[in-house]
Amino acid sequence: MDLDANGVVFEEAWSKMVRKYGLQNNKWVLDTYNNKGMWAQSYLRGHFFAGMKSSQRCEGMHAFFNEHLKRKMKLFEFVRCFDMALYRLRNKEADAEAKTDNSDPCLTTALQPLEKHAATIFTRRLFLMFRNEIIEEALLIFDGRKEEFDHRIYKFSKYTEFGSTWEVSYHPATSIMKCSCKKFEFFGLPCSHMISVMKCEHMTEILPSCVMYRWTKQARKVGFEEARNAFFTMTCRMKQLCMAKGTNVDEGKSSLPPFGVGDPKVVNTKGNTGGSYMAKPRKPRRCQCCSLGISVLFNDW
Template sequence: MKRVIPNCRHRLCSWHLEKNASTNVHIPEFPIDFAQLMLKKCKIDEFDNTWAAMVKQYKLENNNWVLNIYLKRDNWAEAYLRGHMFARMRSTQRIEDMNAHFNIFLDQKVRLYEFVAQYDRALARMRVNEAETESKTENSFPVLTTPLRSLEKHATELFTRKIFSLFRHEIRKEGKLFVMERVQLEDHRTYCFGEYKAPTCTWTVEYFPADITMKCCCLKFESFGIPCCHMIAVMKSKQLMCIPPSCILQRWTRRGRSKRQQPSLTQICSTLTQTARFGILCFCFSEMSYYASHADKDFEKAREIAFQLTSQMKKCWAIRK
């Protein structure tokens, strides 16, 4: 992988590592402590010290698996993987989830002609679920519940429903923070934050006013793509009414998909099944319907065109039949 895809950061599956820990270390408490340390968001020095204490506690200094897995810690420990984009994935759950979805429709004894039909059914179900989620995101807005109404309102207009809920959680966490120190430098300002009832926890955010960019030591934005509570605290301190563009990852926005170039007619294979063509058309007309529904004139125009086009397609379908 390093030779073929040199810029790709590899990560070992956390689920398999937990299974391996229980298989190779026959101490009931060790896999639990191992899993907690593996997923702990901390600095590298803190991870190494905690690991050494854990190995000493369970007397595993001579365990070969423990020694070998520690040498690979930069491929599985959250402390070493901070700042690398994994979109919160830390196991092979994407593959397993896809397998589970298709297992509902397929089995080992299915015939080839049955497989094609069942595969189309599985894809249709996925498209229906996705269309339902997109419709909810596009046509509704959550109720504002936090004190930072301006930032929260901007987030509802900007992010998908799922990402917005994660961002609102960060807004609520911001309430526990307080500014310990501000340092004005030549081209930027540094904020040092502490947490209520946790005096040993500190975070540093660098704020560059020239282009309104921020960089937090927790590296949550680099790791997942949403502003952390520490960056939100800086936004509050600077009286920002909107989330800065530098703190927005396009892939998590409502228009993340529409930015992509639509495939041309020559790119769409003529052998697509009816279900696949149906799914593509549903997405195209769903987006048109969203924009047309905002005004009476646009709504009437879109409805008239839809009636005409539907009538035309019915005639074509009848001729083919």
């Protein structure tokens, strides 16, 4: 909403907190307030963070691996459990991708054309988030529309939330839509206010400007192909450099084997310079009484 986007709500809440606890002259509080643009969500709404807050992703990974790892675990046990955790994580991701590619979700909202289009372009997880925004749209109240020179401004408020207003600007010529809540800029998903404008404009598909490519079904496949091509190009380049470095210009021969990988260098072992004791013939066992070899006694017998 406008108040949150401009930081007014944050300023009021911060002032109330400072007065309540008498922190007007506290140095740490003053320094933290001066750096509010680095941590306060009200001032970060216009930047893309994929919905992550603070160290959310790092702590989420820690929580996932803590289910498989224990304290005072031996190294070989850690490697085995860590590999198993990665396997389960990859298997979960592959399962989600299979559901996205091989099944269609049930349409449950009143805006089925928009919901169906979202199901065809978004991954399953993002589709469910988009459907929640459609459900939230039912709580919005249309407060009017204002015609400008090249765009329209829609105003909305929310049921039972007095004083909260949002404005969505829509440019029909360029099909660009922006909301004052800036959820699309922050997360990359159309908000309920933008969906309400699509409903008012009788749209049956989501505007291309409201679709972030990284959340679509094709993003993973294209990204994998780009990574594979880049890796193949780098591998070929490394082969060329390695072969060129190991080529003897005078003899026309390569001093390095293919790919620059050869047998390890043989070094003398420390201590026993005469070789390994395993290579020496074992001394014959002798009888303690007559000092004859055991093998001789058995042969005579």
